[in-house]
Amino acid sequence: MKIAVLGAGGMGGTVVQHLRECPEVTGIVAYDIDEERIRGMRERFGINGSTRLAEVLSDPAVKLTFVTAANHAHKELALRSLEAGKAVMCEKPMANTLADAREMVETAERLRLFFQIGFEARYSKLYTKVKEWIDAGLLGQVVNTHCLYTSGACEKNAWRNTKREGGNTFGERLSHYVDLTRWWIGARVTEVFSASSPNVVPYTEVHDNYHATYRFESGAVSHVTFYMNYPATFRGDPLADNITDLQLGDGHKLRFILVGTKGAAETDVFYRRIKRLQFGDSPEVMTSDWVENLTWDRKEDHFYYHNTTHQTYDIVRRVAKGLPPMTPARDAYETMRLCFAAEESTNTGQIVRLAAPD
Ligand SMILES: NC(=O)c1ccc[n+]([C@@H]2O[C@H](COP(=O)([O-])OP(=O)(O)OC[C@H]3O[C@@H](n4cnc5c(N)ncnc54)[C@H](O)[C@@H]3O)[C@@H](O)[C@H]2O)c1
Known part of the structure; x- marks a missing residue:
């Protein structure tokens, strides 16, 4: 399974480190609006990346995206991933408004796609x-x-x-x-x-x-x-x-x-x-x-x-086996x-x- 990490900053790097230890993961691609961050990912982890979201999401081998960008970008990155048919793990906080968080949960439910929030x-x-x-x-x-x-x-x-x-x-x-x-x-x-x-x-x-x-x-x-x-x-x-x-x-x-x-x-x-x-x-x-x-x-x-290691392993395993999230996104929405x-x-x-x- 190929994974896209959307947001190549500190948290994106942490997730890539964990993903490299998952047997189910056959490839990782990074996305960020900042070219420098993509270069950093290539230098640190030897993975490819892009500043074009459509290009990353159009790859049918990508089954799961990790939304690890700054908070204001979560909604767009999660919705576009879901609309492209991907399973999504989105960092906390879900979004910068409650209405946006709700739209994200409802979209995942409507499309019957995996959506877990990063409450590690x-x-x-x-x-x-x-x-x-x-x-x-x-x-x-x-x-x-x-x-x-x-x-x-x-x-x-x-x-x-x-x-x-x-x-x-x-x-x-x-x-x-x-x-x-x-x-x-x-x-x-x-x-x-x-x-x-x-x-x-x-x-x-x-x-x-x-x-x-x-x-x-x-x-x-x-x-x-x-x-x-x-x-x-x-x-x-x-x-x-x-x-x-x-x-x-x-x-x-x-x-x-x-x-x-x-x-x-x-x-x-x-x-x-x-x-x-x-x-x-x-x-x-x-x-x-x-x-x-x-x-x-x-x-x-x-x-x-902050046990992001076992959270990442568990999410990859769940998506690979077609299992639901450990905690439904609607429950995470209640926290938001x-x-x-x-x-x-x-x-x-x-x-x-x-x-x-x-
Ligand atoms: N679960 C946790 O304990 C935990 C810990 C740290 C960070 N986080 C979360 O992870 C996310 C990232 O935090 P960080 O510490 O890595 O921040 P960071 O500043 O290191 O990285 C943020 C990245 O987002 C990118 N970005 C900004 N706008 C974007 C956009 N529109 N599209 C794509 N990329 C964009 C930036 O270029 C940057 O590379 C935040 O939501 C934060 O709350 C969670």
Whole structure:
């Protein structure tokens, strides 16, 4: 099977590295609007590329495209791939407007084509461990979650930090964590309230911080706190070495606390920690016992965090065998709906009430 990687930047390169390890893949072609990026792909990986999308998509050997371009290009690249009959994996955030995301999902459904969104945290060994605990009933019903994410990424001239190309920070930087929360709680969100303070980062026209609260139909409440500005400036490749000694203790944080009716869990990516607590009873007090304390070797960091490797292998395998996506695109769309609702609440100061999905 031949694969086209549409967007030859950082993420495009990461995907090409993974694709080269897939036995099903017989060829890879890159597409980008920037000639330099195509040349870079040829030099790094020895693969051919083009700045003409029609040429890439007209090749009948290409069965699957990975949309790895900047956010504002996702809609066009995904729709043109689907209209050419290709299976599609599209990076998060799906699109820069909810209407565009919906059009993409509806097109894939109408054409009955494979369409998966790049929420690779669902392949992370860390976050799937939490899901296993929940599915085994060890936490009971999850009623509270809190995510604290602080990330130093304050580049000048970054497309991510513009409304036109990046969309908004919530979709670009927080969609993974909203998606995990939905996955773990397994209920529909009914209300969202979010607030941001004035930016500290001067080089971004999008928000550099959020405090967002979600209320679920089950009664659960989740909170996400994000600061783009506080950790020490990070100069590495966030996907290649996301947890290094450089980042440990320098202000980068990605912590979750989940509280259920029977127990609790805590994850900390930068300190390589997963904990589980179990609630009980004694004559005097409701007890909580620390029953699991897991860690991992630094060589495993990628698999415990942004596990794009296993996501890519799984998508290729599914398309080769004619299987559906691991998570339907309509489910990923629900996550995008929550991201756009948080952005709307931040900008209007109002609670956003969400109707049941149709
Ligand atoms: N899943 C994750 O954890 C994760 C991590 C990093 C990036 N991403 C996503 O991957 C995508 C790319 O991010 P990146 O870090 O590789 O950015 P990047 O800046 O390194 O690369 C973006 C590429 O898109 C190209 N591009 C811009 N407009 C285009 C168009 N209209 N058609 C084709 N190509 C176009 C640029 O020339 C550039 O080569 C983004 O959507 C980002 O959110 C996801």
